[in-house]
Amino acid sequence: MQHQINQTKLKLSPIVQSMLRCPICNSELVVRSEDSQCINSQCQALFPHKNRIPILINESASIFSIDDFVNERKLYFDLSPKNQFLETLKNLVPSISLNLKAKRNYEQFSKKLHMRCIHPKVLVIGGSILGKGIENIVENSNLEIVETDVSFGSRTTLICDAHNIPFADRSFDGVIIQAVLEHVVDPWCCVEEIYRVLKDDGLVYAETPFMQQVHGGCYDFTRFTFLGHRRLFRKFEEIESGAVAGPGMALAWSYSYLLLSFTTSKFWRKLIGLFVRITAFPLKYLDYLLIDCPGTLDAASAYYFIGKKSQKILSDKELIKLYQGAC
Numbered sequence: 001m002q003h004q005i006n007q008t009k010l011k012l013s014p015i016v017q018s019m020l021r022c023p024i025c026n027s028e029l030v031v032r033s034e035d036s037q038c039i040n041s042q043c044q045a046l047f048p049h050k051n052r053i054p055i056l057i058n059e060s061a062s063i064f065s066i067d068d069f070v071n072e073r074k075l076y077f078d079l080s081p082k083n084q085f086l087e088t089l090k091n092l093v094p095s096i097s098l099n100l101k102a103k104r105n106y107e108q109f110s111k112k113l114h115m116r117c118i119h120p121k122v123l124v125i126g127g128s129i130l131g132k133g134i135e136n137i138v139e140n141s142n143l144e145i146v147e148t149d150v151s152f153g154s155r156t157t158l159i160c161d162a163h164n165i166p167f168a169d170r171s172f173d174g175v176i177i178q179a180v181l182e183h184v185v186d187p188w189c190c191v192e193e194i195y196r197v198l199k200d201d202g203l204v205y206a207e208t209p210f211m212q213q214v215h216g217g218c219y220d221f222t223r224f225t226f227l228g229h230r231r232l233f234r235k236f237e238e239i240e241s242g243a244v245a246g247p248g249m250a251l252a253w254s255y256s257y258l259l260l261s262f263t264t265s266k267f268w269r270k271l272i273g274l275f276v277r278i279t280a281f282p283l284k285y286l287d288y289l290l291i292d293c294p295g296t297l298d299a300a301s302a303y304y305f306i307g308k309k310s311q312k313i314l315s316d317k318e319l320i321k322l323y324q325g326a327c
């Protein structure tokens with residue numbers, strides 16, 4: 001059955017629309033201007049669109065419901081404008097966070113994608129706003145970028161849940177998942193989905209926190225050590241991995257959350273946030289010295305992994321030989 005594609009109404013390009021699949025049964029979809037419907041007669045699920053963005057959620061397997069998005073309910077990932085005065089004040093003081101590798105890693109990732117083909121297709125999971133260092137990827141007109149999320153950020157073109165990615169098998173040359181896997185209930189399931197939608201030898205770029213406190217309220221579930229993160233991607237051949245943010249940033253966060261533990265008052269927490277920035281922002285600069293040290297692999301704020309989809313699975317015996325920390 002041919003797709004019935006409206007080529008002007010949706011934010012997704014026609015070629016990406018043709019790759020969409022039902023998030024429940026993985027069958028093809030009839031994509032109309034106002035909604036999309038599964039062609040499988042046993043399923044026939046109907047998925048509404050909102051603001052020219054399809055909402056392709058498998059509600060039976062997700063913590064989100066389609067209604068949340070149709071009615072634009074406030075979720076944690078609400079990206080509506082914040083208090084401008086407080087934001088300006090906050091931005092006058094340096095942040096306690098510092099990602100030292102993302103920009104360089106994305107340049108590497110982009111080069112490797114272009115070695116695969118002239119116009120690689122790249123899925124960004126959690127791409128409603130710009131991730132750290134990702135500018136040269138999203139501004140590269142030679143890449144077909146699909147930015148998805150569970151929120152209507154300025155860049156969202158598709159609402160979907162990473163546990164059921166609504167694309168056909170082997171759709172993408174690359175998948176980016178930066179600072180997202182801690183916010184999904186089952187990261188192993190999500191990485192299995194990434195594996196499925198990648199073409200053979202397709203590339204993944206992931207950044208995931210280790211030493212970071214809860215930063216998403218009820219939408220924050222898991223942390224990974226360096227080896228735990230490698231095991232998560234055990235069906236991928238490693239191209240490169242390491243720390244993106246070091247122990248200096250981890251210490252600044254610990255100091256911040258120590259002080260924040262004294263109160264639940266929004267007012268005091270905002271003031272503490274400012275106080276922490278003023279008194280602890282230099283700690284992150286230690287990471288320039290530490291980022292590539294073995295000890296940092298035991299103490300990093302976050303890790304990255306660049307890998308290639310493989311037919312071989314890394315065994316746990318092989319995994320423990322990959323420990324490169326200081327112990």
Ligand SMILES: [Zn+2]
Nearest residue numbers: 022025038043
């Ligand atoms: Zn279906």
